[in-house]
Amino acid sequence: MAEMVGIAFAFSYIGDAFHGSQIQPEVRTVQKDLQIAFHKAKFAGSNPLLRFSSRTDAGVTARMNVAVCVVKKSVWQKMGDLRFRRALNDHLKDVVVWAAEETSEDWNPRMASRRVYRFRLETMRQFNKPHDEGKLLEMMKLFEGTHDFTGYCRPEEGRITTRTVDYCKPWSIDGRLVGFEIAAQSFLWNQVRRIAWAMSEVALGTSSIEVIQEALGKGEQPPFFGLGPSKWLTLWAIEYEDISFTDKSGDFFENLSAPPVGINGRQFEIWQQSADHEQKQLLLNSWLSYL
Incomplete structure (x- = not known):
């Protein structure tokens, strides 16, 4: 029997593109999009089991969430981090996988410190x-x-x-x-x-x-x-105690624009829209180096 390993991977996504992170019937979710990407990439089988670290509501953005899948060790050795990420990112929109590391087959992403x-x-x-x-x-x-x-x-x-x-x-x-x-x-x-x-x-x-x-x-x-x-x-x-992805991602919010001073309610609504677009743009820009 082929030796299997767990692959822990970190990913980011734009919150309002999804109805939350977890699988739900008949709506788009982060987990559903990732499972479709794995299916198309083929290296983890036709229906891989993905376990997520954190559940997020509709609209919540993630700079970093973590999940794990199980693949043949020989497949991972051929792919490595870069090819693993590219194989998935080629089939993803509004989500980017930005790091991956080998771990044990039974590694649990829920057990974060x-x-x-x-x-x-x-x-x-x-x-x-x-x-x-x-x-x-x-x-x-x-x-x-x-x-x-x-x-x-x-x-x-x-x-x-x-x-x-x-x-x-x-x-x-x-x-x-x-x-x-x-x-x-x-x-x-x-x-x-x-x-x-x-x-x-x-x-x-x-x-x-x-x-x-x-x-x-x-x-x-x-x-x-x-x-x-x-x-x-x-x-x-x-x-986590045994895996570290933190140092592999930057602070893309360090240049967020401040709200204008002395504006009325309607002007503030327009600024909110601008602020929302700015956040998304900064997140998208941070993804470029991972593709």
Whole structure:
């Protein structure tokens, strides 16, 4: 019997091109597109099993997600990283595979040591109004540590809602507060987007740090229950003890344009569209070196 190996690979995608990352009937998803690409490339059989590290909602972009497939060791030895990537990327649109490494046949991409997300707060309508950045910075610290995030997620039956956040810190460009970066071994469904909404409420003064802290301490839903828009959330990085892809990708958001000062609501909507296009363009430009 042929010796089999696992191939862990890192990939990036444009969020609003898909109805999320996981397979769903009759809609386009990242996993479905990857499976079609594997089928066309042929080197992993007609129906390869792909296991993903992280699930993302419709509209959420990924700078880095990770999956694994199983192939014959002899096939991988002939292909290597470059030919593996090119074989898949030739059949992909709105997704790019940018790194691949051999691992064990039973390697589990879910067993990450850390996942990192970035949320771009400055693009939310609430931040077109005067807001208190000091409160935002104070609030970010509240979410660090171990808490029951029942009030900051979309509940799933039978799933434990306690999570440990390694850090929640400002995401800044040249001293400008762009949003926040948050890291944990795992997150709950909608957790980061709920946190983003809570930050917007406090920044506007429509809620308070005390209300947020109380809801977090009790594991209860706060008085508001909104969601930050998915298009401003990016799955930024995934870390493992035994494999490292992090150093192989750059910070393509380092030159994001700042929102204009003193604009009205309609002007802000137009700027949001421009900001959305800019993010996609920066992501696409970062893909060029991988093709």
